[in-house]
Each structure stands twice: as C-alpha cells, then as structure tokens.
Amino acid sequence: MTRCIETDVLIVGAGPCGLMLANELGPRGVRTLVIDAKGGTAYNPQANATQARTMEHYRRLGFADEIRALGLPADYPTDIAYFTRFATHELARFSLPASKDARQIIRGLSGSWSAAELPHRVSQKYVEPVLLKHAVKWATNDIRFRTRLIAFEDHGAHVEAQGEDEAGAFSIRARYLVGADGARSQVRRKLWFGWVGDAAIQRDFMGGRMFAIYMRAPDFYKVSPHGAAWMYVAFNPERRAYMAAVDGRGEFAFHTQLRVDESEERITKAQAADIFRTATGRAVDGEVLEMNGWTAGHALVADRVQQGNVFLGGDAAHLFTPAGGMGYNTAIEDAVNLGWKLAMAVRGVAGPHLLASYHHERWMVARRNTGYARALADSLGNFRPVAHIEDDSPDGVAARAQAGEHYNAHARAEFNIPGFTLGARYDGSPVIVADGTAPPPDGPNVYHPSACPGGRAPHVWLGDGASLYDGFNFEWTLLRLGSRAPDASGFTKAASAIGLDLKVVDVAGDEARDLYEADLALIRPDQIVAWRGGAVADADAVLAQAAGFS
Secondary structure (H helix, E strand, C coil): CCEEEEEEEEEECCCHHHHHHHHHHHHHCCCEEEEECCCCCCCCCCCCCECHHHHHHHHHHCCHHHHHCCCCCCCCCCCEEEECCCCCCEEEEECCCCHHHHHHHHHCCCHHHCCCCCCECCCHHHHHHHHHHHHCCCCCEEEEECCEEEEEEECCCCEEEEEEECCEEEEEEEEEEEECCCCCCHHHHHCCCCEEEECCCCCCCCCEEEEEEEEECCCHHHHCCCCCCCEEEECCCCCCEEEEECCCCCEEEEEEECCCCCCHHHCCHHHHHHHHHHHHCCCCCCEEEEEEEEEECCEEEECCCEECCEEECHHHCEEECCCCCCHHHHHHHHHHHHHHHHHHHHHCCCCCCCCCHHHHHHHHHHHHHHHHHHHHHHHHHCCCCCCCCCCCCHHHHHHHHHHHHHHHHHHHHHHCCHHHHHCCECCCCCCCCCCCCCCCCCECCECCCCCCCCEECCCCECCCCCEHHHHCCCCEEEEEECCCCCCCHHHHHHHHHHCCCEEEEEECCHHHHHHHCCCEEEECCCCEEEEEECCHHHHHHHHHHHCCCC
16 A cells, blocks of 8 residues: 555655754644655755844754854854965955854844844754754654655645655645755656756856865864965966865865866866865875765746745755855745744634735845856956966066955955845735835845845844843734834734734833834834734734734
8 A cells, every 4th residue: 555644745856955844843732754865964064154134034943053053163263265376475465353252242243234143154054954953843844755746736725745765655735835945946847846047157267067065174274374264265377266164174075166277077086185275385185085066156046936836945946156155045935934824824813914925035035146256256256367466476466466455355255244144125015014104225235224124123222131032022013112012902902813822022111212213113023014003093004014914
C-alpha cells in the first residue's frame, strides 16, 4: 500500500527559507512537512552575512545569541579590506566591530541604526544547523532529508504531491505547498513562472561565470602582513577575487572571476590551490575542501511568487548577485512574512485577502532588493584595474590611490546599509491600513524610522534597558503609547471576535509616542506596522482589514 502523509503545509527545500518557515509554523502548531533531496544542512560556506533585520527575527524566535556566538571568534575584526592581492598592497579598509562588542554598541546607536541587533558575519553552514535544531523541537514539524518531490497538483481545496525517499515513493496531501527549493526550483518550473529582471549581467568582476573554492589555509595569516579582515577583495588585472573568513582560523570561502580561457570542469584541486595563491600574491599552502562554479550577474524575480495554494520563497523566487549579502536575508523575510499568514489560514481566522497579500508584499520587496544589489555589484565589478596598478612606480602609486578612493566609498555603500536591510515597506498591500501619510525616503544607506503603516515598527530601547521588541506578542500587538493613550478594550473585543491573539503593551513616556506619532499602533506578527491612530472606534474595521477580511 502506498504511504500517505497528511499535513497542513508542505515545504520543498530545507535551506534558510524552508527551515525558517518551519520555525515560524512550529510554535503556531501548524503541521509541517519539510523535504529536501540533499543529505543535510549546508557544507559549503555559501552566504556569509546575517543582516540586522534577520538577527532581529532570530531574536524574536529566541536564538539570536546562539547565532552570534557562531562563526568567527568573538574578538575577530569584521573589516572589509581591498588589496591588489591579499598579501601585497592594501588599497582600502572599512573597519567594523567584532561580535563581542555588538550588544554594547547597538544600545548606543540611534537614527539609521535604531535596531535591536547589529549584523553578524557568520557562514550559512553554521546558521542552518541552528535553524534545523530549533525547527525539529516542535512536535508538528517533520523534516526529512534525502527526500525529493516528484510531482504535485493544486486541487483548489488542497495540494496532492508525490515524494520519494530511500524507502520508495509516497503521497502527500497538504493544504498549502511552499517551494523553497532554490534557483532551479522544480516548484517554480511546474507553475511555468518566468523571471523578470536581468540575467547574467557581464562585468569585469561579479558577472558571468565565477569559481568558488572552500579552502583551509591557516598559514594565510602568517604570510599576510595586513591586519585580519572578514572580507578580502583582490583587485588586479590577472586574478580578481574576493573571500570571506569562515572560522577565523584558516577556513575561507574564496570566489574568483573565471577568465575566458578557463573552464571550471577542467580545474583540478591543485590548480584551484594555485588560483588561491595567485590572488594571495605569496606562496601559501592550502587544502581545497570543495569547489564549484556559479553564475554572477543575476537580478531576477519570478514573475509571480504565489498561485492558488502554492507559494515561492528564497532563491526559487529571486536571484541575486551577492553584493550586499541580501539573497539569504531576503529569503528569511519571505519565510517570516508567509509563516503567520499560513498559520492564520490553517486556523480559519484569515480573510480572503491575507494569503493573497504575500505576492504583493514580497514581490515588490524582491524587486527593490535585487535592484539595490545590482547597483552595488556594478560599482564593484565595473571598476577595472589598470595594467600598472601593482608597479613600484609613480604611476602605480597613483593608480593604487585612485583605487583606494573608489573602494573606500564603495565599502560604505555596500556594508553600511541600514536602509537596505531595515527600510523595506509593504505600501499598497491590501492588509495595510494606510493613514494618508507619505512613507519616508527609501535608500540603501540611510534608514528613516517611521511608523507610517507598511514598514518595520520603529525600535527604541526602553528606560529599563529592554528592547521594545522584546515586549511584543509573538502574534499581534497593540501599542498604547504615552500617558494619554485611550483604553484598548475595543481592540481586544474586536480581536476576540475574529480569533486574533492580540496583546496590549503599554509604553510609557514620550519618546516612543513621539516616534510613532500616534497614541495607538497595531503591530503584525512580523513586526510590521499594520495601522496607527487614536480612535478605538475604528477597531473592528482596522482588524478586519489587517486580517484580510475587507
């Protein structure tokens, strides 16, 4: 007899998006099956930057400190440094703090860096096991590796799928299916969704075919005369490359632009080690742990990210060139946005517009984010080294000074990006209750805290040193701001009537009231402002729209 699994949500793909979605659904008691053809979590370093907004979501789920303890040693600098070659001329350096200082530093920041968490430089190979560890602790989550999707059909009221594992084929009946199955997504192809945007943009660097080498080379720190960095960039006519320090002790994620005369299929491990040495500029022993080719230059978004009961997230929905490090972070926010909406739909407390809002909200953010990443990749990859940049001559010195000026500016554009990471908005969404105010300006390098509905809830540190976010409900929160906020019983009654879990949080003092410019603010489970105002009489209409009923 054919095995059959019944579940509420089938997630195809156990990468960051799929595992994060399981962490959103697990605490909400939603039966979730996650399947992935690979044998386990990532071995290669892959993504290496966890941005501030992602860290805030890990904080909301209770494991931000666990993530921050991983990766580089606590005192390792997270600088971004540019060289002709890694161990020769240093051109520019953007200094950033070590992880041990993050907690103290963020409490003293304001304005563009009004946040509960700073970014953290940690490889995806360390993050995924933490996401898996916390996902499997929920009894309603069933996560299966070495299990692949064969086919699926959306029948309107449910999805029928077929899977296959080491024991053979089996059937799956799910309310919803989420394709978080990567750039070559089987789910996306089945839906016949195409791409919009630009593919494989050609550049001198970060465009076309790239070659990734996962290296172990502890002697690198002995041969380099420069201070340690998290990100190294080599800028010379022979071998353009970048690499991220993975563990701070000698493991590196190295990437180089392939020349027209190079074929990734013919590169041996010995040749890969030579490529690493060429970019370093000095003889250094190293072990090649893994190597593979990939294509840079994408700024693509699927033309739709949902159809009926089927949704896309992560690389299945959008493809980035990794300038700015936002591919994985955008995937995490896809999961956060979708998780609470699916849970409400499963519980029967979602209106017809709630799940439909996923496409509106995440599609426009994906277009925004891929556009910002493309501009950063252009700045990095279209700036070309002159032939004499390594010469010990006046012309060489001048060329290095010019390159240093460019990369000092570029580093601040790519790695000081609070607007990119915190400023995404869902304006025009059917489940955002607009108040007629204009949203703040949007740009990658400046974030304007604003409670204009549709954006991230502005963050403040409270008088007792606690984060405002730590007082939010896991589901819905109504903030009563200042001493003159009206009674909230109208909202609690309206929430109860439609089955919303609403917590009322009183925030004393004028700072938060002035920041939010309202006496009341309704915060969604994903920490987005759904509404702000002062009229409790509006409670029924506000909650009905925020939950997708009107």
